[in-house]
Amino acid sequence: MIKLWIYTQNHCEWQDVDALSSYQDFNFEQYKYGLCIFNSHSKKYLRGNESCLINDTLFYLEEKESILCHFPIQGNITVGRSPSCDIQLCAKGVSRYHFMIENGVLKDFESLNGTYVNSKKVSSYKLSVQDEIVFANIRMLYFETYIALDMVDNPYDTMHIHRDETTYFATNLKLEMPSIKRYDVQMPQIVHLPVKQSLFSAVGPSFMIAGSGFISSLLIGYLQKQTLQTICTSLISSITMSLAFMVYGLYNRNYQYKLALKENQKSLAMYDTYLAEISLKGHKEKIELEKEVQEYLSKYINTYKHETKDSVYVGCIEANWCEISFREVNYEYAFNDLVQKRNQLIQTLKQPILWPVFLKQNQVCWIEGNVKDSITLFENYLWYSKSRRKWVWPQEFEHMEEIFLNPFCAIHEKTDEDTIVVSFDPKSMQDAYYCLIYVGKDEPSFHYDYHIQTMYAHELSMKRKRYLLMPEVTDFYEQLIKEGVCRTDQYVMNIPVGMDEKKQIVYMDFQNYGPHGLVAGMTGFGKSEFISFLLMMLIWHNTPNQFQYILIDFKGGAFGQPFYEFAHCAGIVTNLDSQSMERFFQSMNYELEKRQRLFLKEKVSDIYDYNKVKSLSHLWIFVDEFAQLKMRYPQFMSQLQEIARIGRSLGIHLVLSTQKPNRIHWISAKDYSPMYFIST
Known part of the structure; x- marks a missing residue:
């Protein structure tokens, strides 16, 4: 809906252009580019974003359809252009401090264009739900907890947003979902409880020795007719031996039991220690994992527009x-x-x-x-x-x-x-x-x-709810800085030239696309601005030892003057000095021969191989308004053609600006990177 705003001294209202036919003594008729307003005395044609005054009545026609923005409010709020206002509206006609709403009462700060409530100009007014507030072609609907803003363009300015300290941003976000832990709990070594050796096993051998000794002594004494004393001696020896075996058996029985019991307790203690270590490790890792999950969720939820997957x-x-x-x-x-x-x-x-x-x-x-x-x-x-x-x-x-x-x-x-x-x-x-x-x-x-x-x-804080309504303006240079270090030890030919629809930086690789550049477009479409931008990016990414440039300016030096002070600048040639052009081409002939001799001496074929052995800067020649150069100095075109043909290997590059690129037929299509500014 496109609105027509109608202002009188103390009254303001708007009308839908599509449904508008008459208002008081005024009649309206739509035409292709705007609206015709007429009455019995006068007739005016009004285009979008224009205003006119007829008989003390001011008419303002919006240029395009307006949109509704939901803006939460809390307590007292101020509205104006100042960054200190709760609602900062950078729109025409809005005063630095326009009005405030305090406890449901609107108070105008003596603004230049006034504040209107329900079509009447007010300085103070007790607001009710759904009251209409109008100021500077901005329409508000008041509710107790929020305001509905009806505006042509998103009014918010992101330059003065104070982001919460706990907020993370996708540019510096390192977000990985914590992984679950894994444990392998070993099986204990199952052993039976130690049992003492039976008493018979311990003393049985001693009784057998005693019995066998007694019987053998009697038999030997009887058969050999030995004396009683000899037989008694033999019996005593057998009894002594059996007692010794009995003592050893009892001792060994008790010793083996204690040894088995000790080994069992040692095994139990070792497994208890093993389980305790796993338990302690598990407790610590569980606490750490819980903290990691909490931190992950905090970063995940608080990071502004980082999630690209379809997950909720x-x-x-x-x-x-x-x-x-x-x-x-x-x-x-x-x-x-x-x-x-x-x-x-x-x-x-x-x-x-x-x-x-x-x-x-x-x-x-x-x-x-x-x-x-x-x-x-x-x-x-x-x-x-x-x-x-x-x-x-x-x-x-x-x-x-x-x-x-x-x-x-x-x-x-x-x-x-x-x-x-x-x-x-x-x-x-x-x-x-x-x-x-x-x-x-x-x-x-x-x-x-x-x-x-x-x-x-x-629940989102008030600042974040408001921040969601901000326009998604991405600054190219801020994004470029966030991508990392701009200068390295290597010569850079992959140059950022703008941003695409997804707010991602677009690069132009002169090494792959071609060593020369051709910028084409109608007058006033930014050819010189783009060349300046491209030159600035080359300066930004390369040191003077890696990159130098010469500017040929046919605008009296206005184009090249800002770049004269850089250490990368090897010279500036303007149309105000005709002899400087002759000196330039003489110098270029010398430079071509010099580079060819250097490459021959080192037995290399191009500047990239040469820079592996020694150091030689790339030389860029920027020509603004190539048509003027061709018209005033046609005798130098053959030398310029030579530079274009052999410049790739020698590290000499041309960037030409022209309105008619089809006339530059002497550069092969594979040798230049086309950069067109096309009129529509």
Whole structure:
């Protein structure tokens, strides 16, 4: 809707141009380029963005359709051009401090063009909901918690935005999702409890020795007719030996038991230590992982427009933070003390932590929350996501006035496979959606992938809500600086020349596209400006030892004068000195021969191979208004052609500016990088 603004001394109103036919004693007629206003005394033609005064009535016609901007307010606010104002509007007709709203009362700061409420000029006015405020062709609708701004252009100026300290920005963001940990819990070495050797095993050999000695002594004494004394001596020897074996057997029985018990306790202690180390390590890593997840979420949600994937953060669920691999034991060892301790450790490690959930296509989640939570998710989505899919609420709800002006949301609108749907009905489910978010206390009757009980996202601050409305202006030089160091030890021919529609820097590689440049375009379309820009980028990226330039200026030196003081400058030739042109071409002939001799001496074929051995700068020749050069000095065209033909290998480059590039036929198409400014 294009508006026609009508001002009288104390009255202001607007009319829709498409529906406008008459106003008081004025008649209107649309024509191709604007509006015709006439009455019985006069007739005026009014174009877009123009105004006229007829019989003490001022008419102003907007140039294009206006848009509605949702601007949240809180407490007292001031409106004006000053950066210190809460709402800074850099538009024509707005005073530095135009008016303020304090406790619902509008107070004008004696602004130059005045403030109008409901079409009447006021200095102070008690506002009601949906009151219309007009000033300097800007229309506002007042609500208690926000203002709807109706303007032709986005009014906000990003130069004076104070960003929150906790905000991260995609240019310096290092964001990686923490990975879950992995543990391999080893199986304990299962050993039976030590048991003492049986008493018979310990003393049995001694009794056998005693018995065999007794019997052998009797038999030998009987058969050999030995004396009783000899037999007794033999018996005593056998008894002594058996007692010695008995003592050794009892001692060895007790010693082996204690040794086995000690080894078992040592094994238990070692496995206990192993489990304690894993438990301590797991506790520390769990705490660190929880901190990493919190930091990741903080950066993810707080970073402005960094997310390029189609994922929607909806909250956190309890999930395992580690993967545990272990070997199952046989049933007979299930109640072993070591196995029990191992199982207890595994259960401790399996205690879940809050893990973020990002909805993807065709996924459904249930959030135990309220309507406010869905608004918070939506606003945070606008903050961190570049995709900005449309959100649809099938039902009306409280606080809907906070978001219904946003172009990325809708209510009672048909959904499709590209929309994010927010539902409050646990029994019905939409047929088409990108992903579906059900918000409510009752469990839904349909299938859902995630059950969210904890939302890490918080309501956006007032500054961020306002920042979302700012125009997306990307400064080329600021973006260039953020990309890294501009100068290196190597000569740079890959030069930034502008930005594309995606706000990414576009580079022109003179080494791959061609060593020479041709800038073409109509008069006044910025050929000289582009050459100046290109020259500045070459200076910025290269040292004087790597790059030098000569300027041929047929504008009396106005083009080349700002670049004369740079150390890269090898000379400037203007149309005011005819002899300087002759000296220039004599110098160029000498320079060509000099470079050829240097290459011959080092046995190289081009400047790139030469610079591997020694150092020689590239020489660029910039010609502004080549047609003037050709017209005034036709005798030098053959020398210029020679430079164009052999300049590639010698490191000499031409950049020519002309209105008629088809006349420069002597440079091969493969030898120049075309840069056209085309009139439309």
